[in-house]
Amino acid sequence: MxxxxxxxxxxxxxxxxxxxxxxxxxxxxxxxxxxxxxxxxxxxxxxxxxxxxxxxxxxxxxxxxxxTESGDKVAKSILLVHRTYESLLCQSGVSENSACSEAAEVDYIIPAGNARLILKKIGSPKLCPHGKPIPEEE
Amino acid sequence: MxxxxxxxxxxxxxxxxxxxxxxxxxxxxxxxxxxxxxxxxxxxxxxxxxxxxxxxxxxxxxxxxxxTESGDKVAKSILLVHRTYESLLCQSGVSENSACSEAAEVDYIIPAGNARLILKKIGSPKLCPHGKPIPEEE
DNA sequence: TCCACTTATTAGTATCATACTAACGATATT
DNA sequence: AATATCGTTAGTATGATACTAATAAGTGGA
Missing domain, CATH: 1.10.10.10 (Winged helix-like DNA-binding domain superfamily/Winged helix DNA-binding domain)
Incomplete structure (x- = not known):
């Protein structure tokens, strides 16, 4: 089904x-x-x-x-979550490299909507710890 | 192997x-x-x-x-992550029920060490949004 | 005692994601 | 033409997940 x-x-x-x-x-x-x-x-x-x-x-x-367009949207949404979670981890005291690999474990599971809320809570950074831009909206 | x-x-x-x-x-x-x-x-x-x-x-x-003792440790560590992430989501504006089901998607993936750091960052709450205690140490 | 019910277990099947090797085809380079 | 590279297909394997059907084993009641 x-x-x-x-x-x-x-x-x-x-x-x-x-x-x-x-x-x-x-x-x-x-x-x-x-x-x-x-x-x-x-x-x-x-x-x-x-x-x-x-x-x-x-x-x-x-x-x-x-x-595809759809795939691009999904990928961007994964990157939003990835960089948000990475930022959260780094702000919490996790190393950059560690944060990146941990983020990859969950960035495709956490919904983008939640990531945006978390992003706001941690101060709406514009860049992830590596200096890459955090996507705005889709 | x-x-x-x-x-x-x-x-x-x-x-x-x-x-x-x-x-x-x-x-x-x-x-x-x-x-x-x-x-x-x-x-x-x-x-x-x-x-x-x-x-x-x-x-x-x-x-x-x-x-087993080992299984008990793993379970408690999952609950630590679960309640930490739940708390983070709720503080960010996610509803209790939504937070709980989202937490179940990642609580077995996120390492307990990271959860403890996040927990500290969000103010070391003692209880999750449902009022259940957040495990201290293992 | 015998039957019915519940429960656990085994055997067999199915699907999906993951990953490999071997072989074949097409293209490009020398 | 020979070689190398790349894509693709076919075949195999493993592990997680899930089911049905059948069997075993226990309990409780009539």
Whole structure:
């Protein structure tokens, strides 16, 4: 019945974030590069891409992969949560590197709405601890 | 090689928390009661229990299930994270019920050490929004 | 004592995410 | 043309999750 669309796994999250961050100006990314970034073999990466395609988050042709509009939104929302949580952790006394890897564990689970509320509570910083901008609205 | 001990799945988390909260004074819990609480059939619940046993977190005999000392520690640490995150969300403006279900999504992923730092940052409340005590140390 | 009920357990099946190797095809480079 | 690179397919494997059906084992009542 329900195939749990709009629920995302950790691997899918990593793939979305890779596509968002490593291919800025609407440029496609090559499959083997995605595979290398995710540290998996190409068939495994392709498998992840296929799942993203089924969820309407990515499109691919001849190994060129791009995010759809919907995928871009999801990726940006993940980055919002990521940088918000990172900021919270750093303000609490966690090291930058530690904060980043911890954030990756939860940024695809925590809803963006909650992150925005947390962001306000911790003083609405404009940049994450690494100096990257925290996305405003979608 | 490494079988990912001390990493826990969502179902295992639910099972640990059920055992911790629904069977206080070292009393065993019946399998069918666990199954009902988790809203799964008994064989499914048994399967989860078996995984917890393999990880050294639970023990069972004739359908009587208890947490091991190790399992108790893990469960308490999950509750610490749960109530900390719940408190953070509520302070940020999220409703109690929403905060509770959101917290369950991440409380088994966020390390207790981080939760303690966050707890300090948000003013070291002694109780979660529901009025339950936030565990001190392990 | 025998039957019915509850409970636990086993066996078997299914799905989904993850990941690999091996093999094949296409393209590009030397 | 030979080689290297890349994508893709096929096949296999594991682990978590979940189910049904069947069996076992105990309890309580008629």
């Amino acid at each position: 329900e195939s749990n669309t709009n629920v995302i796994t950790r691997r899918e999250r990593d793939c979305l974030v890779t596509l968002e961050e490593d291919s800025p100006k609407n440029f496609p990314m090559r499959l083997h590069q995605i595979a290398q970034t995710l540290r998996v073999k190409p068939p495994t990466a392709l498998n992840v891409i296929r799942r993203l395609e089924r969820k309407g988050l990515a499109e691919s042709k001849d190994g060129m992969v791009i995010l | 490494e079988s990912n001990t001390n990493v826990i799945t969502r179902r295992e988390r639910d099972c640990l928390v059920t055992l911790e909260e629904d069977s206080p004074k070292n009393f065993p819990m019946r399998l069918h009661q666990i199954a009902q609480t988790l809203r799964v059939k008994p064989p499914t619940a048994l399967n989860v229990i078996r995984r917890l046993e393999r990880k050294g977190l639970a023990e069972s005999k004739d359908g009587m299930v208890i947490l």
